[in-house]
Amino acid sequence: MTETPSTADARLTELLAQAHAALGDAVLRSLTAQGGVPELRDPDLALDRLVAQSGRALADEITRRLGPAPTPPPASVPDAPDPLRARPAPLRLRYRAQALDLLHPYQVDALLDRLQAAVVCLGRLAVTVFHDQTPDGPEVARLGRVLESAFRSVDELPRRPPRKPSAPAADGYLETITLLLVEHSDRIRYETEAAREYAAENIDELLAQAVDPHPEADLSVLAVAAVDLQDDLEGIRQTAVRLSRTVGRVQDAACDFRGEDLRVVELDDVPLAGVRWNTATTWPQEWEDRIRRVSSPSAPGTYVIKAEPEPSSVAADA
Incomplete structure (x- = not known):
């Protein structure tokens, strides 16, 4: 039997009423499970509570960062195959001095150390302001010195050398080391330049206002800027940790010769102090006793x- 338009409209109205009732029951059950209908709040009061909660969360995060920096994994245990240790041991020993240089x-x-000190100083400044306290002159002056010291340490990192058209020396071993190092130092320099500009635009003037605030000064802006700069410096510190690991890998490649066959290496001009070896290491015959x-x-x-x-050195234990 075909429904008339009036019958279809009535049926649709009935279905909508049932859906509305089911939705109301679901909402009521949800509210009951959450402890009842929520209390209506004044919009300004709700905003104040939201800002307070955000401030507490940010202060907790800053306090966590003020703790000691996490210790990086040992550099001698790389996460991926090491392109330096994959080079032949005689090559690594022959160019050991140049690699360490x-x-x-x-x-x-x-x-x-200097980046971590800057991260800590910025965190303390932000906590001070979040607690509605005005930072004192010595605290602000120390932050300025710490930031300048961190930036100066970055400026002292080597820059990428110009490309040379000649064939690479040492089968490209020394060039590989250089590129591994400057990959991180270039990144640190780039990130630091951005952080330095941010500090000049957002921190320096606010620090002056903090020492001698006027009645309309809003020091919460300083706290936000300090946290932003702290994030930037923490990112730079993480890149520096990766650089530290690379330095450790170069040191290992230049010093660890346990189990290696070194009989073909001419050792007369090779600095050997600091080399690690074991009973499986094979030296040129004329050098065995002298090395022991x-x-x-x-x-x-x-x-x-x-x-x-x-020849006059004291013998090592066998």
């Missing part, structure tokens, strides 16, 4: 060369 300009430990005399055990079956081999 490439590391001298990278004062990564000092860089990490200047080596000390560092672990069962493992030795470290303490000085350049000399």
Whole structure:
């Protein structure tokens, strides 16, 4: 039987009424499960509570960051295959001095310490302002010094060398080391330039206002700027951690020769102090006794060369 238009409209109205009733029941059950109908709040009061909750969450995050920086994994255990350790051991030993010379300009430990100090100072400043306290002059002056010290450490990092048209020396080994290092230092320099500009535009004037605030000054802007700059510097510090790991990988490639066959290496002009070797390492026959005399055990079956081999050196334990 075909429905008339009036019958269809009545049927649709009935279905809508049933759906509306079902929706109302579902909403009521949901509200009951949450403790009843929520209290109606004044919009300004709700905004104040939201701002307070955000401030507390931000203060908690800053406090967490003020703790000690996480210790990076040992550099001798890379996350991926190491292109340096994959090079032949005789090549790594022959160019050991040059590889270590490439590391001298990278004062990564000092860089990490100064970046961490800046992160901590910015966090303390933000916490002070969030607690409705005005930072004092010495605190502001110290922050300025710490920031300048961190930026200066970045400026001292080596820059990418110009490309040379000649064939790479040492089968490209030294060039590989250089590129691995400057990949991180270039990134640190780029990120620091942006952070330095942000500090000049958003921090310096606000710090002056904080020392001598006028009645209309809104120091909460300073807290937000401090947290933003803190985020930037923490990102730079993480890049510096990756640079530190790369430095460790270069040191390992230049110093760890456990289990390697080094009989083909001419050792007369190779600095050996600091080299790690073990009972499976094979030296040129004429060097075996000289190397053992200047080596000390560092672990069962493992030795470290303490000085350049000399005939008069004290013998190491067998």
